Amino acid sequence: MKPLFEPRSIAVIGASRSPGKIGHTIMKNIIEYGYKGRIYPINPKADKILGYKAYKSVLEVPDEIDMAIIVVPEQIVLKVAEECGRKGVKVLVVIASGFSEVGNIEAERKLVEIARRYGMRVLGPNIFGITYTPAKLNATFGPKDVLEGPIAFITQSGALGIALMGWTIMEEIGISALVSMGNMADIDVIDVSKYLAGDPNTRVITIYLEGLKPGTGRKFIEEMKKVTAKKPVIVIKAGRSKRGAAAAASHTGSLAGSDNLYQAAFKQAGIIRAYTTEEMFDWARAFASQPLPRGEETIIITNGGGVGVLATDAAEEHNVKLLDPSPELKEKFKKAMPWFGSARNPVDLTGQAIVENYVEALRIAFESGEIHNIILLYCRTAILDPRDLAKAVIKLYEEYKETNYSKPLVAGFVGGEDVREAVRLLNKNGIPAYPSAERAVASIAKMIWYMRYLNKIKSRK
Amino acid sequence: MKPLFEPRSIAVIGASRSPGKIGHTIMKNIIEYGYKGRIYPINPKADKILGYKAYKSVLEVPDEIDMAIIVVPEQIVLKVAEECGRKGVKVLVVIASGFSEVGNIEAERKLVEIARRYGMRVLGPNIFGITYTPAKLNATFGPKDVLEGPIAFITQSGALGIALMGWTIMEEIGISALVSMGNMADIDVIDVSKYLAGDPNTRVITIYLEGLKPGTGRKFIEEMKKVTAKKPVIVIKAGRSKRGAAAAASHTGSLAGSDNLYQAAFKQAGIIRAYTTEEMFDWARAFASQPLPRGEETIIITNGGGVGVLATDAAEEHNVKLLDPSPELKEKFKKAMPWFGSARNPVDLTGQAIVENYVEALRIAFESGEIHNIILLYCRTAILDPRDLAKAVIKLYEEYKETNYSKPLVAGFVGGEDVREAVRLLNKNGIPAYPSAERAVASIAKMIWYMRYLNKIKSRK
Structure with a gap:
């Protein structure tokens, strides 16, 4: 290979x-x-x-x-x-x-x-070809300027693959490999996934799948288990509806098979299933840069009550456990915010929050042994420029990155053009950032899910 | 008021x-x-x-x-x-x-x-104040340059409201009214909704809701029924999880109440429920410009098999009925595409499709009595510039707009920077467009849902 x-x-x-x-x-x-x-x-x-x-x-x-x-x-x-x-x-x-x-x-x-x-x-x-950015290889007739990064993308659809290639460039998503599978006459999704599992330049594998070759279901589970033991794999299985399956059959000629079978296979193989392309790359972004969670306890830090509530709802929906901070921890958070803020989880720094409040709260979150994962939220306010906040967060993040305090951090920033800039800045510097609270929560949820999966297979050995 | x-x-x-x-x-x-x-x-x-x-x-x-x-x-x-x-x-x-x-x-x-x-x-x-763009009134301390349009936004969260104000500007979403509710000491969500139901400049009402005033549940249902009989209402009810409800209570002091109660109330009142802010504005965009569906039968026109399959899955998930085209209709579509295309639904014009194929297929779809709703999909290909396609679609759309052939049209375009431009162009010209197939499908699904609701209440009378 x-x-x-x-x-x-x-x-x-x-x-x-x-x-x-x-x-x-x-x-x-x-x-x-x-x-x-x-x-x-x-x-x-x-x-x-x-x-x-x-x-x-x-x-x-x-x-x-x-x-x-x-x-x-x-x-x-x-x-x-x-x-x-x-x-x-x-x-x-x-x-x-x-x-x-x-x-x-x-x-x-x-x-x-x-x-x-x-x-x-x-x-x-x-x-449409193959791209492997570490070798500076773009042997496709898609867009040229694919960005380098640790996300591999395997696609069974050509047109969608090319379109998403352009989309990754626009969204500044860094790609290691981009492989168009086509009819899979010989090399199939399993082969490519196995190779990429051993590729030092790939941290997460994303797959647009319409169907496996007939008779390869069992092999798929067994081989993908080995892949997911090494690296997270996120799959969109298209053709999950009856009519979609028929469309897939006429499209790639793949035997789509019952969606229940795929669902069971993915679960057994430790594969993360996405339902939209946006989700798939959202989650891949988080895996691409963040360390794996070391536990369940998650904290939300926000300057807006509303996004805090939305994130709390999303956390429950996505099975993310929100920490109940100890009195000591609450005490610490209290000092990082105006008097009318809340030190419960979500930690609400209030709309009056300035960079220093965020930095202080983040520092506490990184250094607290109670907290395993951090969701950082921001609503555009007149008194805090999102780009200033992004820069401060990046600096702090760098400081903790290679230390024992390192833990997964995702960001959800809501607002207009300057917020978009801040989101880009964060992403460029290895902090997965999204234009909404919900997408940030969903992304860390998948990392936590994968941690649970790895713990489960470890405990079986 | x-x-x-x-x-x-x-x-x-x-x-x-x-x-x-x-x-x-x-x-x-x-x-x-x-x-x-x-x-x-x-x-x-x-x-x-x-x-x-x-x-x-x-x-x-x-x-x-x-x-x-x-x-x-x-x-x-x-x-x-x-x-x-x-x-x-x-x-x-x-x-x-x-x-x-x-x-x-x-x-x-x-x-x-x-x-x-x-x-x-x-x-x-x-x-944070109130905006009513037809009166050129922006009495808020949020962003200034709110765009004019037919979407009203009522928000119980200030910080989120301001942040989303900026977001609507960036996303070029046109707003009629933007009302910050705060503590609702007197004027509440019901009052504002009722007023906007009679406002000729508002076509759709979106609401970020954390909770109603205690004891107003019954009134909410009765009054909102009257509103939704006139205009679609899309609500995000935050605090739907237990913990989220507690956070909402500490945030706006609103009695959040059981989510099941809200769910039932929304259903009874004909309110469309969104779960993320992105969804809410996605759907509002469709209602803002498109005529209401006159039936269930929906067609997907695409140049990419993959997005076609994703859209088909999404259609089933969102309860959108895909038309089985009659042999005559298939015959017509066949003439609009290369020989290896598919005239079934999704109508697959193939990656070889050029502007003329799309225009021809769209013309057929507009003029066919079998088709009530159109989902137009496009994957970036080398041979078809998305901006050229957008311009041609806009022209055609204008042609059919005020005729008996007029029907809801939504677009999902996937790709990079030039696709984003095309999406903006479509939106600016009154065609709701999204950067993915799934979001286009979800948006038309809500219009169809609302049509069903209106038919139901009409048949009761």
């Missing part, structure tokens, strides 16, 4: 000089994203493509080829696959479509047969 | 020359937002405030005063309220805090007593 993520050389079969063509965009993305390996465009009608010498066939390339990206029409895919086999290519990334997704099962079967014969692996067909 | 929304003259008691002070910010907002009535700052120590002649007391003002905004410390609120009564002021907007929310019930009782004696109404105390 390593050549799929860190190829030393790439042939783009069907590379094109015409902007707008997929074979052009992929070449361009590979080059411009900064891939450091060797690049060989393959095109019988061109001498040079985007400054690189072109070859008529992979067989003419005077070098070893790790990865061949196949962008030619379906009709000649098998021919070039055969050439790749003879050339000793290690992995085929088959962008080309026209296979099992349109009922052309025979060609897909032959493709795999050729690959097996030569010991090649196949990603696809019917995909 | 009219003087609360459209006062002909306003006295700001406690107006201040010092920037940063609440009494300054409110004056400034009133002036700069463009209020056309007369403004009288009241401050015994100033001659002029922000260019307006200041008076020592309302009693000195040589004019009638409709609204008095009270920003003085709690200790002198009763004194100035008495003066307002003698002056013949019609409504007091009591920004000042320090009343029942901190246990000072006696002062609040006296305030109401004074108001009653003189026939004045009281908004507050403990509020």
